[in-house]
Amino acid sequence: MRQHHGRDLALAAIIGLLVLAIGLRAPIFLTLRTALDVVNDSGILVLLVMGQMLVLLTRGVDLSVASTLALTGMLCAQAGRAWPELGVVSLMGLAAAIGATLGAFNGLLITRFQLPAIVVTLGTMSAYRGAIFLVSGGAWVNEQHIHPAIKALPRAEWLGGPALGWIALAAALATAGLLRWRREGRDLYAYGGNPSAAQVVGIPVQRRLFMAYTLSGLLAGVGGLLWVGRYAIAFTELATGYELTVIAACVIGGVSIAGGVGTVTGAVLGVAFIGVVNGALPVIQVSPFWQQAIAGAVILTSVALNARSGRQHRRQILAPQGATAATVPPTAAASTAPSQGAPA
Amino acid sequence: ADKIALVVKSLGIGFFDAAHQGALEAAKELKDVEIIYTGPAKATAEGQIEVINSLIAQGVKAIIVSANDPDALVPVTKKAMQRGIKVISFDSGIRADGRLMHLAPSNNAMIGSKLVAMAREVAPKGGEIAVLSATAQATNQNTWIAEMKKVLATAGYADLKLVSVVYGDDQTDKSYREAQGLFKSHPNLRAIVAPTTVGVAAAAKAVQDEKKVGQIFVTGLGLPSEMAGHVRNGAVKSFAIWNPIDLGYSAVYAAHQFVKGTAKGNAGETLSLGRVGKVTLDAGKEAAMAEPFTYNESNVDRFAKIF
Amino acid sequence: MNAFGSWERVLLLLVIAVYAGFGLGIEGFASPWALADSTTNFSEKGLLALAMALLIIAGEIDLSVAATMALCSLAMGLAHQAGAGLPGLCAAAVLTGLACGALNGWLVTRLGLPSIVVTIGTLSLYRGLALVVLGDQAITGYPEALSALGNGTLADWTGIEGLILPNEFLVWALAAVATGVWLHGTLYGRRLYALGLNPIAARFTGIAVQRYRMGLFLFAGLMAALAAVLLTGRIGSTRPNLALGWELDAITMVILGGVAIEGGRGSIAGTCLAAVLLGGFTFALGMLNVPGIVMSMVVGGLLVGAMVLPRLGALRKPLPLRAVLTQGRFR
Amino acid sequence: MNASPSSAPAPLLQLRGVHKRFGPTHALRGVDLTLHAGQVLALIGENGAGKSTLVKTLTGVHAPDEGSLLLDGVTLRLRRARDATVAGIVAVHQETVMFEALTAAENIFIGRQPLAWGGRVDWARMNREAQAALDQVGAGFAATTRVAELSLAQRHLIEIARALSQQARVVILDEPTAALSQQEIRDFYGIVRGLKARGVAVLFITHKFDEIFAVCDDYLVLRDGASVGGGRVAEATEPELVRLMAGRAIEQVYPAVPAQRGPVVLQVEGLSHPTEFQDVAFELRQGEILGFYGLVGAGRSEAMLALMGLNPGASGHIRLDGRPLPVRQPADAITAGLVLVPEERQRQGAVLGLSVRHNLTLAGLAGLCRGPWLSRTRESAFAQGLIDRLRVKTASQDTPLSGLSGGNQQKVVIGKWLGLNPRVVILDEPTKGIDVGAKQAVYELIADLVAQGLSVILVSSELPEVMNLAHRVVVMRRGRLVAEFPREGLEAEAVVAAASGLQAPPLRRAA
Ligand SMILES: Nc1ncnc2c1ncn2[C@@H]1O[C@H](COP(=O)(O)OP(=O)(O)OP(=O)(O)O)[C@@H](O)[C@H]1O
């Protein structure tokens, strides 16, 4: 874990420098307003990244998050339109339940049938997306039909801070707590580090995997409700391709695709990095055509740096430098101390 | 009944759904017409080609398409025409050699000047305006932006300054972020012109969330049903759109005349479009319908119920 | 490792069932014209799938293939603007494809990065570069020769009327046979399986692991270039969003074809059958006017179903298909 | 056929008629076993006899197809690994079961961490208790150390500490000493005796006879999945055990090695690596076996990898038949006739998912092809030849290698090189974890090879092996060659002393 601190600090420093550099070009970027925008913009991403991180820790991947988000968002928007009397709590509960169900379905396929996660979620990514079209008939749910409670939620201010920020913080803290203080969380690290060993020491592997996918779905579902509220619209193509952003944030944040490695701090920093870059590009008026290329370059650089820092140090078999001088080298010892007697 | 296919950029877009309504209306009037409403999963030319291939195999009588790429569809629509299928484009056109006619919802110059006029309405004393477009490749968007620039260059608009063109890729979150970016980089911004339905809604939402209602106005092309809320809360004073129902309706009428052989697709030819009236093909075998219709507080709620 | 195992047999039955079923059920599906057209639904994607199959068998993956196609097409566009003819266009595409593959390969072999992460990055990068260069423009007006290549059929150059198989299909079929023979008939192919199953042991056995990996990424670049030439010829236009999302279609073909995502198992025959199956199936759904998004939903379900079904059989007591299915590659 | 201890009333653990099949393999055929409190029972048998499978059924990893398990005379059904732990049956498995990214303490308590209020993991208590368990097994490192930083032997200690800390009533040790040094093994005996004294029943699986005689009370022999004999260790002799295991008598474990040696084949000079070894230099003659002895972690394996071009960062000069041999990658060495049977069989040597045939032909594939084309007939003939020659126990050539027992896997891994007719074979711990019968086969193979004029480098941590086979023995310690002994007059004490650095004997070059 100690190595990770170094990595997180480096990433935080890079983000800091980036903010300063952007601020030099466009001072408006250094305002509180911008900070709030970045927080608001990153809030939903944090939710999804937390879920994805749990899954990545188990050597899996959840490609269906964006579709889960959109399907849940659409269903909640429709529920809100159909039953205006629903309150924010029940809507939130509904979103969590729908998301968790979709995630659990992934988990079921993966654990019950022992299928590779990447294939299962690739399939459900299309399937959930298609389901949105089926339930909505391709029609949009427009601003005036979005339930006011849904719309109000992402814009609310709690304790003087943006609600999205608080929700993201809560999700991050809950995930951190799970990973640090609960057996279930520790088991995820163990399973990701060595799946067969986890089986042998008696970790209920299937249940843990199921949990990871269910939580990923649940968080994506809540994210869907917030997304629909924030942009006040729901339609089939909502958040297409967002799963790549989610995975990119994890990767930049040092969560290993190979499983077993990653911290909440790192992942949140990964989100912050993406948030800053996304927020800055329009402000410093980089040609919009450059944005995607820059995103790709950032991902590549960060994984390359990751690999560099994470490379296993090899063991030191030879006595370390200083020590060699103290112990007489064997050849020298042999020539200076023949009296110790030859074998035989 | 003759099968006439309406191929749209991708399914799930309110504008095209409304056009579908109009098409159905026309089919009902024409009696012996059956409408197939279809489109690819993603708004790409490759997807539309697959769709058109299967329409050819079905033996439809006519294909009406809104193209994701004016050139890419030409080979396949040529193939369709060789096999006796009448192909016309509507909304977003195909290159002239790949279709019999193009029915433009409105003419590009009209749209350009309409957009500028609406911007002028919220910035009577001049000021900075910006454009929030869809994807950088969208042909119609780019044509309209070019037309806007032409109008802005004329004498009466010297005080309206187009400071930026940004692209929201027809994604809600990106459009929203681009709008926020505009607020920051152009503190004196007066209006955002978004000639795309996703963009105009997202920008209006951003204005509202950033509490800039009354300071920055959003205008552009949008559907009444999608924009009604934003007009009510003041982020949008007015916006425009041609009538998609009429567009779909007219396209089917036009296609039907090709199927019946009464239209040939020669320059100067006049086609009758049922209740909408008549259009005449210009040299490029294009026909434009009317100027876009403007919606504001006074009429938006009425139309929101329709499309 | 088997070139034609039990899963391939199941696929073959499914292909026959789909074509026979829809041929009888949908008027016009069985016409030669429709069948020829239906091949365009999978031919270019099938080229990507061939490379993807090799990569996945060897334990790698390339998500950037479709983005590479966009970049190849862009290179063709630039070459065209510089006045190059057909050979020049092809050369530009191939060089670009190889360059993209080489960058992927370099990042994977030199820096030791997992290919899934690398190619998520290069997917963005390559598409982004196409966007940077093209911006809001499209490149069109390609020479007639290219269009003839992309829209021609066997009849055009053999002169025999009625041979309406599209060039795309022919190129794909040839590439498939060559790849299949290489994978299943030569020692190189065998080594690929060893590499996918245990790269460390493979290296200890003297197999030049990194060279194979690099070669596979180059091959993926080459196939992307080939697909780009054909597609650009077919549609006569280059845009940054060319072939958007095709990498997923290619992966779907490969997985449905019985290649194990964790590497070391699968066949080219399976991949090809899956390509034909998906192509025919989507074409038929298209003729039934099923919306594209629903189609991709069905394909997604098919992908999961194809993997679940054999296991359902294994969990419950004997199902009729069980014997065939459980011996398949999904174990 | 039960091991019956002298004085014990009710058995603690009983297995009755346990059967287990893996597809066509009948791994256990009605095994009976009785274990009493305070008894140390040696479970022995050839590779593939079913020992590890038995352990896995005892610990809930595999469910038996037939038969029952009784604890305190009560039938117990183990559905998962947890159930066994809860019942007090814990195992130290043959493969290390470790989580490298976690600390030693977490590795000991994974899945059963002590909890504080609210179900929180109680880290402080966990670290404390883990430290106590580690101290008990004499591990000299902190419980908060990450496993990635620990050596193989230290990892084994963690596993043992894990078993100890579970308040186990039955402890199963599946070849626990395979990776331990001499000193650590002696400490380990102390631990086993401590368990026995506390009334814990111990099931001890090993291929080393000295261990059986050192710590076990009784023995039970498995052959082909069935128990074929048992009794008190005190009354048994080594040849008897061997006969029971193999079903035949094995008189001579170590074959006679021809004494004559030819000219120098391989010359290594100044082989160095920044952190791992320095100035390794030796010569190898034709028909010679050169023993490389040292304690685990001495750097022998690393040096051998460097010879094969598998250790980036290493430098040095290699000459084969007097000509410089630039080795940049394994293929260079292999084409020149230098091959390596690596230490970590499963990770480095075997392609478990590939069939036996394809593993055997993997290295020599080019020679079995017509041009680039594979030839099925040549391949299977070649594979069958090796299977017969090495007596590989496999259902068929098409069985995946994962379906073979450890020893048979090792035979396949060695076998794949033989078709290449190499000049020099490096064997790194070739008999790690394989039974006497298989060991003897490997030794005979080695003798065979040198008789045919090949040269062998035998890296081994088993002193008897090195002493009985090698023409010369070199000793490595902490990355350096520290001594060299000719075969005649070789003394175990001197070799061990050199390896452990107790004294520094003079470096003698045997001509
Ligand atoms: N998971 C499995 N699948 C198929 N066959 C297996 C499996 N595990 C063990 N076997 C087979 O069961 C038999 C017994 O193997 P086991 O590992 O128990 O032997 P062992 O006595 O522990 O040998 P060793 O001393 O080499 O460790 C072998 O023939 C082996 O091939």
Ligand SMILES: Nc1ncnc2c1ncn2[C@@H]1O[C@H](COP(=O)(O)OP(=O)(O)OP(=O)(O)O)[C@@H](O)[C@H]1O
């Ligand atoms: N700290 C460690 N971390 C990981 N692996 C280790 C560690 N210590 C030892 N090993 C493993 O033990 C093996 C033996 O180490 P090394 O090659 O340095 O010494 P050796 O003299 O060859 O010992 P051996 O008797 O095991 O062959 C290595 O190949 C390595 O896989």
Ligand SMILES: [Mg+2]
């Ligand atoms: Mg064993």
Ligand SMILES: [Mg+2]
């Ligand atoms: Mg070693």
